Amino acid sequence: MQKITFRKLIGENYIYPELQGHFIEFLGSCIYDGIWVGEDSEIPNYHGIRKDLVDAFQKLHPPVIRWPGGCYADVYHWRNGIGPRENRPVTYNENFGTFETDPNQFGTHEMMEFCEMIGAKPWFNINMMTGSPAEMREWMEYCNRQESTTLTRERKVNGHEAPFQVEYWGIGNEVWDGGGKMTPQMYANEYRKFTSSCPSFGSGDQAFPPKCIASGPDGNKPKERVVWTKDFFKEMGKYRMPSLYGYDLHFYNWNLKQLQTEKKFDEKQWYDVINGCKELENVIHEQRCLIDAGLEALPKPEGPFRAAPRKCELIVGEWGNWHSSAFNARPALYQQCTMRDAVTTALTLDIFHRNTGDVRMACVAQSVNVLNSLFLTDGEHCILTPNYDVFDMYQVHQGAYTLGFEEKNKDPEVCIFASIKNDDIYVNLVNTSYSESKKIELKFKQCPEFVEAKTLYSKDPQNYNDAKHPNRVRCKEGKAPAREKDSFQIALPAASVSVYHFRKT
Ligand code: AHR
Structure with missing residues (x-):
């Protein structure tokens, strides 16, 4: 992972x-x-x-x-x-x-x-x-x-x-x-x-x-x-x-x-x-x-x-x-x-x-x-x-600031970016795999609280929106990730874009 x-x-x-x-x-x-x-x-x-x-x-x-x-x-x-x-x-x-x-x-x-x-x-x-x-x-x-x-x-x-x-x-x-x-x-x-x-x-x-x-x-x-x-x-x-x-x-x-x-x-x-x-x-x-x-x-x-x-x-x-x-x-x-x-x-x-x-x-x-x-x-x-x-x-x-992190067991199919604005931390997780879901762990030295997760994905990566189905592909609120001490376990669907929001405590 x-x-x-x-x-x-x-x-x-x-x-x-x-x-x-x-x-x-x-x-x-x-x-x-x-x-x-x-x-x-x-x-x-x-x-x-x-x-x-x-x-x-x-x-x-x-x-x-x-x-x-x-x-x-x-x-x-x-x-x-x-x-x-x-x-x-x-x-x-x-x-x-x-x-x-x-x-x-x-x-x-x-x-x-x-x-x-x-x-x-x-x-x-x-x-x-x-x-x-x-x-x-x-x-x-x-x-x-x-x-x-x-x-x-x-x-x-x-x-x-x-x-x-x-x-x-x-x-x-x-x-x-x-x-x-x-x-x-x-x-x-x-x-x-x-x-x-x-x-x-x-x-x-x-x-x-x-x-x-x-x-x-x-x-x-x-x-x-x-x-x-x-x-x-x-x-x-x-x-x-x-x-x-x-x-x-x-x-x-x-x-x-x-x-x-x-x-x-x-x-x-x-x-x-x-x-x-x-x-x-x-x-x-x-x-x-x-x-x-x-x-x-x-x-x-x-x-x-x-x-x-x-x-x-x-x-x-x-x-x-x-x-x-x-x-x-x-x-x-x-x-x-x-x-x-x-x-x-x-x-x-x-x-x-x-x-x-x-x-x-x-x-x-x-x-x-x-x-x-x-x-x-x-x-x-x-x-x-x-x-x-x-x-x-x-x-x-x-208007936020980039936030540095270290990666272990890097999966080339998962791309990560993070920023911080005042006490708010935002982590983008893009799973570029066509068909495989991924599990990743986010670990913090000073653990923040989870605020919300948003995920954009669709069962079929070929899906799109049109007049008949204007909301077929729409970003949805995700569940809170499982927390263990100072880390969060996150599951990313295949072909998806997620933003996880945390706040410094
Ligand atoms: O965006 C379409 C066209 O692509 C623009 O007019 C031109 O600048 C570019 O070649």
């Missing part, structure tokens, strides 16, 4: 809430028919935004949400999405086979209202490919400037007196492919040009400069991702360093070995997907080292204007399972989510939490109706996938 010993109940590293972030895009039915139904819809809504989705989303305390893409950001013109809705232009969306008209009803103000309702900070990705530094600068000004200018007066006329205070701005998306097919050298030049066009929004304590996030590599391409990061930083270091808050790596867990639906799989296909998601941990370590080495090699500051940044945050702006069937799906990139996706979602969040600091922010791709979703909408129904439950169970780690 695997034995876990907690010697000290003292937290180590702060777990940034932003590691549990989200991503939404004008793609498939993510926004139209997903988040946005319109004010006249029979589906209950808050000013056009689905009520059931907002109510469930805000329960997760989502820290940040990235928008409008993705690839779509590079063809999105923000001015199309402001002003009276009936006057907005209709454009066409070809993004990943969406092939729908885009009515531009969900624009900057609607996005900000959505963020306010669910309690998330926005991350806007600007249009680098078909846009310009001027267009980006005006969007930033429209959103964030305090002073009265023609643009900020327009914002007020459109219903928002106070600046939106959008903190994060992505400068380009996947620029090595859909975002412009650039080389690292080309991108470094473009990045410099765009970021030097950003307004600074004041100085001193009042300043609110945009936190600019550069487009990082495709995490699934080992050689290219190393070359990209090295060359990007090398090129950046040749001239005066621009502002660079973060570096956005994308990591999809591709399941493309053979055409298969996301719903039907055998034991081997289960493990292919489980093992694929674990690769992200090495990618994070590798990219962190490359970024740090890149910054270290930059010319040392000479004079007041040459200070090179000493830190650049690693961000995973898109992550999730991408099953081969998604390519042929209608709406585009629509996927069901089974227990297999819930387990990889849990493992991925564990990777972020364990490496908090090395990675600063991460957004699941995508939250609604696309790929690794938490929400699937079907007419009047808003289905919470098993991934929703994982985010719900794991929100206790936001």
Whole structure:
């Protein structure tokens, strides 16, 4: 039996809430028919935004949400999405086979209202490919400037007196492919040009400069991702360093070995997907080292204007399972989510939490109706996938501290993570075995009291939720584990995710 010993109940590293972030895009039915139904819809809504989705989303305390893409950001013109809705232009969306008209009803103000309702900070990705530094600068000004200018007066006329205070701005998306097919050298030049066009929004304590996030590599391409990061930083270091808050790596867990639906799989296909998601941990370590080495090699500051940044945050702006069937799906990139996706979602969040600091922010791709979703909408129904439950169970780690432990008789199929917040201890136990239940022992030097256990599992790992069976896979309260002196004996069902809560006495 695997034995876990907690010697000290003292937290180590702060777990940034932003590691549990989200991503939404004008793609498939993510926004139209997903988040946005319109004010006249029979589906209950808050000013056009689905009520059931907002109510469930805000329960997760989502820290940040990235928008409008993705690839779509590079063809999105923000001015199309402001002003009276009936006057907005209709454009066409070809993004990943969406092939729908885009009515531009969900624009900057609607996005900000959505963020306010669910309690998330926005991350806007600007249009680098078909846009310009001027267009980006005006969007930033429209959103964030305090002073009265023609643009900020327009914002007020459109219903928002106070600046939106959008903190994060992505400068380009996947620029090595859909975002412009650039080389690292080309991108470094473009990045410099765009970021030097950003307004600074004041100085001193009042300043609110945009936190600019550069487009990082495709995490699934080992050689290219190393070359990209090295060359990007090398090129950046040749001239005066621009502002660079973060570096956005994308990591999809591709399941493309053979055409298969996301719903039907055998034991081997289960493990292919489980093992694929674990690769992200090495990618994070590798990219962190490359970024740090890149910054270290930059010319040392000479004079007041040459200070090179000493830190650049690693961000995973898109992550999730991408099953081969998604390519042929209608709406585009629509996927069901089974227990297999819930387990990889849990493992991925564990990777972020364990490496908090090395990675600063991460957004699941995508939250609604696309790929690794938490929400699937079907007419009047808003289905919470098993991934929703994982985010719900794991929100206790936001703002907590990592908690160290020792493992004996390690079972490679059981993955463990623990955190502590004040007196509360949370232990995640993910049993990745397809068919075997597991027994584990948790031992404490100073034994806490058991508070509650939550477990997400389903008799069949292929189970999922849909309109007919919206709660087939749902997290349940578990029984108190058997206690013997200072240890607890826990039984984990096969293919399950559990969070055990204890409190220091
Ligand atoms: O999330 C779907 C797409 O995947 C995004 O638009 C793009 O950035 C990535 O390739």
